[in-house]
Amino acid sequence: MSKKIISSIMLAVLMVVVSVFATSCEDVTDGTGVSTNVASDNQVSNSEIESTFADVTVAEEVEVVTTAKKDNMTLGQKNALASAKNYLSFTAFSYEGLIEQLEFEDYSHEDAVFAADNCGADWNEQAAKSAKSYLSFSSFSRQSLIDQLEFEGFTHEQAVYGAEANGYSESASGTQSGGMTIGQKNALESAKDYLAFTAFSYEGLIEQLEFEDYSHEDAVFAADNCGADWNEQAAKSAKDYLSFSSFSRQSLIEQLEFEGFTHAQAVYGVEANGY
DSSP states (O other): OOOHHHHHHHHHHHHHHHHHHHHHHEEEEOSSOOOEEOOOTTOOOOHHHHHHHHHHHHHHHHHHHHHHHOOOHHHHHHHHHHHHHHHHHTTTHHHHHHHHHHTTTHHHHHHHHEEEEHHHOOOOHHHHHHHHHHHHHHHOOOOHHHHHHHHHHHHHHHHHHHHHHOOOOTTOBBOTTTTTTTTHHHHHHHHHHHHSSSOHHHHHHOOOOOOOOHHHHHEEEEEEEEOOOHHHHHHHHHHHHHSSSOOOOHHHHHHHHTTOHHHHHHHHHHHHHTT
C-alpha cells in the first residue's frame, strides 16, 4: 500500500513540474508578427527535475524500510502468535503447555516459544483460571490441585498461586458459605462421590480421602458429615464381595472388619445378605 501512495506522489510532482515549466514560458513575437514560445529565466532545468525525482525515491525507500521494522515478525511467528492468543481466549494454558500445544499444531519450536513469550499472558492468572476449571467439575485437596497444575506445566509458585486464588490458603482456614473451609467442602464432595459408586466403612473412607491428599482433619470432617449409614455400607460391601466370590459367614465378617467396619456393622452386613 505504501509503495502505491508514494508512486502517486511522484506523479503529482511530475504534473507540478510540467505545469511550472509551461507557465514559465513567455510568448515572444518575432519581427514577422508570429508568436513563438521561449523559455524564461524561471524555466526548470532537467537537473532540477531529476533531483526532485531522486528526493521522492529516497522517501519511498525510507517508508518501505520503516514499515518492515514495524512488522519484523516472520510469517511463522505471526501465525503462531495469532494461534496462541486464540487458544488463550477460550481456555487456560501454562507457558510450557502453550508451547506444547503450538508444537502439536506443527509450529516450529522457535515459533512456539516466540508466541508464548509475546502473547501477553499472565501465567499466575492462567494457573488460577485452570484451577477454577478443575474445581468446577471435580473435587481436589489443596495438594492434589497443586500437583495437577504442576502436571499441566505450571511452576510450583504458579500452581500455589492458582490454588490460593481459589480459596486454598496454606492453612486452608478460609471459610465458604455454610461455614466450611474450602478443604472441608471439597473433601465432603469427594466423600459423596466415592460413596455414590462403591461402599466404604467410616475408617476406609477417611483413609481414601487422606490418600487423595486431604488433611486428616478434612477427611474426618467429610466422613462425619457425608450422611452415610455405616450399617448399610457394610451390607453393600458384603453384597459386592458375594457377587464375585464365596465366603463363609465368619470369613465374610472378618473381611468386612478388615475393611474398617466395626464388628456390629460387619454382622449387620452379612445378616442383611442372608447369613
